[in-house]
Amino acid sequence: MSRIGVFVCHCGTNIAATVDCEAVRDYAATLPNVVHAEDNKYTCSDPGQAKIKEAIEKYDLDRIVVAACSPAMHELTWRNLLSQTKINPYMLEVANLREQCSWVHTDYDEATAKAKELVRMAVAKVDRNVPLFTQQIPVNKRALVVGGGIAGMQAALDIADAGYQVTIVEREATIGGKMPKLDKTFPTMDCSACICTPKMSETGNHPNITVKTLSEVEKVDGYVGNFQVTIREHAKYVDYDKCTGCGLCSTKCPNKRIPNEWNELMDTRPAIYKPFEQAVPSKPVIDPEHCTMLTRGKCGLCAKVCPTGAINYEDVDKVTTETYGAVVLATGYDLIKWQDIYPEYGGGAYPDVIDGLHFERLVNASGPTEGHILRPSDGKEPKSVVIIKCVGSRDPNKGRAYCSRACCMYGAKHAHQYLDKVKDGRCYVFYMDVRTPGRRYDEFYMQAKNDGALYLRGRVSKIYKEGDHLVVLGNDTIMGENVQVDADMVVVETAMVPSAKSRETAMLFGVQCDEDGWITEAHPKLRPVETASRGIYLAGAAQGPKDIPDTVAQAGAAASKVIGMFSHDTLDSEPQISHVDVSKCSGCGQCVPICPYGALSLQQVTLRENSVKVTRQVCEVNSALCQGCGACTVACRPGALDLLGFTDEEIMREVDALCQW
Amino acid sequence: MSVVEQTDQTAGTAASEEFRPKILAFTCRWCTYTGADLAGLNRMKYPADIHLLRVPCSGRVNPQYVLEALQRGADGVLVCGCHPGDCHYATGNYYAKRRMMIFKRELEFIGLEPDRFQIKWISGAEAGKFRDTATAFCERIRELGPIGDDFKLEPSLGASVMGKGPKQAPAADAVAADAADAHEEGR
Numbered sequence: 001m002s003r004i005g006v007f008v009c010h011c012g013t014n015i016a017a018t019v020d021c022e023a024v025r026d027y028a029a030t031l032p033n034v035v036h037a038e039d040n041k042y043t044c045s046d047p048g049q050a051k052i053k054e055a056i057e058k059y060d061l062d063r064i065v066v067a068a069c070s071p072a073m074h075e076l077t078w079r080n081l082l083s084q085t086k087i088n089p090y091m092l093e094v095a096n097l098r099e100q101c102s103w104v105h106t107d108y109d110e111a112t113a114k115a116k117e118l119v120r121m122a123v124a125k126v127d128r129n130v131p132l133f134t135q136q137i138p139v140n141k142r143a144l145v146v147g148g149g150i151a152g153m154q155a156a157l158d159i160a161d162a163g164y165q166v167t168i169v170e171r172e173a174t175i176g177g178k179m180p181k182l183d184k185t186f187p188t189m190d191c192s193a194c195i196c197t198p199k200m201s202e203t204g205n206h207p208n209i210t211v212k213t214l215s216e217v218e219k220v221d222g223y224v225g226n227f228q229v230t231i232r233e234h235a236k237y238v239d240y241d242k243c244t245g246c247g248l249c250s251t252k253c254p255n256k257r258i259p260n261e262w263n264e265l266m267d268t269r270p271a272i273y274k275p276f277e278q279a280v281p282s283k284p285v286i287d288p289e290h291c292t293m294l295t296r297g298k299c300g301l302c303a304k305v306c307p308t309g310a311i312n313y314e315d316v317d318k319v320t321t322e323t324y325g326a327v328v329l330a331t332g333y334d335l336i337k338w339q340d341i342y343p344e345y346g347g348g349a350y351p352d353v354i355d356g357l358h359f360e361r362l363v364n365a366s367g368p369t370e371g372h373i374l375r376p377s378d379g380k381e382p383k384s385v386v387i388i389k390c391v392g393s394r395d396p397n398k399g400r401a402y403c404s405r406a407c408c409m410y411g412a413k414h415a416h417q418y419l420d421k422v423k424d425g426r427c428y429v430f431y432m433d434v435r436t437p438g439r440r441y442d443e444f445y446m447q448a449k450n451d452g453a454l455y456l457r458g459r460v461s462k463i464y465k466e467g468d469h470l471v472v473l474g475n476d477t478i479m480g481e482n483v484q485v486d487a488d489m490v491v492v493e494t495a496m497v498p499s500a501k502s503r504e505t506a507m508l509f510g511v512q513c514d515e516d517g518w519i520t521e522a523h524p525k526l527r528p529v530e531t532a533s534r535g536i537y538l539a540g541a542a543q544g545p546k547d548i549p550d551t552v553a554q555a556g557a558a559a560s561k562v563i564g565m566f567s568h569d570t571l572d573s574e575p576q577i578s579h580v581d582v583s584k585c586s587g588c589g590q591c592v593p594i595c596p597y598g599a600l601s602l603q604q605v606t607l608r609e610n611s612v613k614v615t616r617q618v619c620e621v622n623s624a625l626c627q628g629c630g631a632c633t634v635a636c637r638p639g640a641l642d643l644l645g646f647t648d649e650e651i652m653r654e655v656d657a658l659c660q661w
Numbered sequence: 662m663s664v665v666e667q668t669d670q671t672a673g674t675a676a677s678e679e680f681r682p683k684i685l686a687f688t689c690r691w692c693t694y695t696g697a698d699l700a701g702l703n704r705m706k707y708p709a710d711i712h713l714l715r716v717p718c719s720g721r722v723n724p725q726y727v728l729e730a731l732q733r734g735a736d737g738v739l740v741c742g743c744h745p746g747d748c749h750y751a752t753g754n755y756y757a758k759r760r761m762m763i764f765k766r767e768l769e770f771i772g773l774e775p776d777r778f779q780i781k782w783i784s785g786a787e788a789g790k791f792r793d794t795a796t797a798f799c800e801r802i803r804e805l806g807p808i809g810d811d812f813k814l815e816p817s818l819g820a821s822v823m824g825k826g827p828k829q830a831p832a833a834d835a836v837a838a839d840a841a842d843a844h845e846e847g848r
Contacts, residue, residue, distance in 0.1 A: 071715070533749065629717055
C-alpha cells in the first residue's frame with residue numbers, strides 16, 4: 001500500500017479563481033491510498049515547499065502529487081525538493097491545473113470537475129511509480145558553435161576564454177556574419193567594422209578556437225556531453241597551410257565580372273576571392289561555379305602566379321566527425337525577400353528601390369561607392385529619399401506578424417546618415433509606429449527628426465517610375481490625407497526572417513522552430529538561451545529578431561551556460577529510459593533498428609529460467625545513450641520493453657482513472 | 662467565449678444535454694503538451710471535456726492504449742505529436758504516424774466511428790491550432806454521443822488485455838529493485 005500526499009495549489013487566484021481548490025483537496029483525500037491532502041496559496045514558494053516537507057515527515061508519505069501549474073514549469077522544483085527528503089525524486093506526479101484547466105476554462109463547476117479528474121489521473125499514476133536513479137555520464141568539454149556572426153563569435157570567445165576548446169562552423173567563406181557589412185551602429189554611431197573586425201581577428205587567432213569556414217553540419221548523433229557532429233568543409237581549392245593571403249591570385253584572375261554578394265551585387269569580384277578585405281581567415285577561396293579552370297579546365301592562371309603553390313584544383317570536401325559536449329546555435333537571420341510579396345513597390349523591377357543592407361553598403365566607405373550615396377540606376381546622388389519601415393514586418397497578410405525590432409532604429413540611422421552626407425537632401429520616413437525602447441534609443445530617433453527627417457505616419461500603397469525618378473503614393477494618417485512624394489531613391493526597411501537553412505540545422509539537432517522558423521527557447525522567460533534539448537543553447541537572431549547589443553548579451557549568456565556545464569566532469573543521465581525485462585525478451589531484435597540513438601543491442605546472457613541455466617540472446621539498453629522516447633517499447637512483441645516513468649501500467653492507470661474510477 | 666457558446670449549442674439536443682464526453686489526448690511532452698500550455702498562457706478557451714495524458718513522444722503511444730481507452734469508456738481519443746520532421750527524438754513521430762494510420766483503419770473495420778480516434782500534429786508554438794483541434798474534436802464527440810456499449814469491455818476483461826492487471830504489481834517492484842541495483846553498481 002502506498003502512502004500518497006496530494007498538494008493542491010491556488011497559485012494566488014490563477015487556479016483558485018476558476019477551480020474550487022478546497023473541493024479538489026477534499027475530493028483527493030477520498031481517493032485510494034491518499035493519506036493526506038492539503039491546499040496552499042503558493043505551493044512553489046519557500047513556505048509552500050516547507051509544508052510539503054513537513055507533511056512527508058508527519059504522514060510518512062512515500063509519494064506525492066502536486067496539483068499546480070504545468071510540469072514544464074515546476075516539475076524540476078518538486079524533484080529538487082524531494083531529493084532533500086526521504087522520497088525518491090521520481091515518486092512524483094504533477095496535475096496541470098493551471099495551463100490546462102483554470103486558464104482555459106471559464107465555467108467554475110466544469111473546471112472544478114475537470115481538476116478533480118486530472119488529480120485522479122495523477123494519483124492513479126503515482127500509485128504505480130517506482131524510484132528511479134540517475135547515472136553519471138561523462139562531459140566532453142569541447143563546444144561547437146554553429147554560425148560565425150557576432151553572436152557565434154561572442155559565444156565562442158567567452159567559452160574559449162574560460163579555457164575550453166571551441167569549434168565554429170560557418171557557412172560563408174569568412175566569419176563575421178552581417179555585422180561587418182554595416183556602416184555604423186546605432187545609437188552610438190561607432191563604425192561597425194571597427195568594432196566587429198577586431199572580434200573577428202581575435203576569434204581567428206584564439207588558441208582555443210578552431211574556425212571552419214565554407215562548412216556545414218551534416219549529421220548529429222549522441223546526446224548532451226557527447227554529441228558526435230559530422231561537419232562537411234566544402235572544397236576551397238586553396239591550401240590554407242601554404243597560402244599567405246598575399247592576394248596576387250585575385251588581382252590576376254581574368255574572370256572578374258561575377259556579381260559580388262558582399263556588396264549586395266552592386267559591383268563585381270573575381271572567381272578567386274576573399275569576401276572582403278578584413279575577412280577571417282584572411283585567405284581566398286575559389287568560386288567553383290565561375291572558375292573556368294574548374295568548369296572547363298581552361299586557365300590555371302592563379303596556380304601559376306601563386307608564390308607558395310597553394311592553389312589545388314583537385315581539392316575535395318573534407319568530412320570530419322568530432323565529439324562535442326555542448327552546442328550553441330547562432331544561425332542568425334536573413335532579410336525577407338520583399339520583391340516576391342510587394343509587387344506594388346515594383347517587386348524588384350526598379351533598381352533604385354533598395355533594402356537596408358544595400359543602403360549600408362552604399363553608405364559604407366569600403367562599399368562599391370566608397371561611401372558616397374549614389375543611386376544604383378545611374379550613379380547620381382539622390383536629392384530625395386523615402387524610407388519605408390515595416391516592409392514585411394507587422395504585416396500578417398503579406399509578410400510576418402511580428403515586429404523586427406531593429407528597423408525603427410536603423411531607419412532613423414539611415415535618415416541621419418543620408419542627411420549627414422547629402423546636405424541639400426530631403427528625407428521622408430513612412431512609419432506605422434516608432435518603437436525605440438533602449439538606452440539612448442529615443443534620443444537618437446529625436447536627433448534624426450531634428451536633422452530634418454520628415455516622419456509620415458502611414459503605409460505606402462504604391463511606387464511607380466516617372467521619368468528618372470520614383471513616385472511614392474502613401475497615406476498620412478495624422479493629417480488624414482493621401483500624400484505623393486517624388487523620390488530619387490527608396491529604402492525599404494525589411495523584416496528579419498530566419499537564415500536560409502536554420503530550420504534544417506534545427507532539425508539536425510532535434511530542436512524545435514516556431515511557425516516563423518525561429519528556433520524556440522526552452523522557456524521564454526526563465527530559460528531564454530536554452531533549447532528543450534539538453535546541452536543545446538541559442539544565441540542571437542537564431543531565436544528571433546534582435547539588435548547587436550541584445551545579440552551580444554544573449555551570446556554571453558549562452559556561453560556562461562556552456563561554461564557552467566563544463567565545470568562538471570559528469571552529468572546526471574536521464575533516468576526515465578527504456579528497461580528490458582530479460583525474462584520476457586525473446587531476443588527477436590525488432591526494437592534494435594527503431595532506436596534513433598543506437599541505444600539497443602542484442603547480447604548473449606546466461607539466465608536462470610525454471611531453475612535451468614540458459615544462455616540466449618536478449619536486448620540490452622545502453623542507459624547513457626537511451627533518451628527515453630519509448631518508440632521501441634511499442635515495437636516489442638513479447639512486451640519486455642517498458643519505459644521507466646511512463647510504463648504501460650502507469651499510462652493505463654491514468655486511462656482507467658479517467659474512464660472508470 | 663465563442664468556443665463555449667458553440668459547444669453549448671451543439672449539445673442542444675435533449676439526449677446529449679447531460680452528456681459530458683470523456684476525451685483523452687495522448688500528447689507528446691515536447692510539442693503538443695507545450696502547445697497546450699501555451700494556449701493556457703494565452704488564456705485561449707476550449708471545452709473542459711478533453712484531458713491530456715503526457716507521454717515523452719507520440720512514438721511511445723501503443724495502439725493498444727487507444728483501443729483499451731475506448732473499450733474502457735473513453736468517448737474519443739486523440740494522439741498528438743510534433744510535426745513530421747520536428748520530432749525531439751528525430752524519428753518517433755514517423756513510427757507513431759505509421760502505426761496509428763494502420764490502426765485507425767483497423768478500428769474502423771471493427772466498427773468504430775472514424776472520428777472518435779484522430780491523429781494530429783501540433784507544435785509547441787501552435788496554441789491556436791491546439792485550441793481549434795480540441796474544440797472541434799470535443800464538438801464532434803458530443804455530436805456522436807456516448808460510445809456504444811458494444812465497444813466496451815467488462816472492466817476485468819479490459820485490464821487483462823495488456824497483461825497488466827492488478828496482479829502485475831510485483832513486476833513494478835522488480836523494476837525498482839533492478840534500478841536500485843544498477844544505481845548501487847553505478848556508485
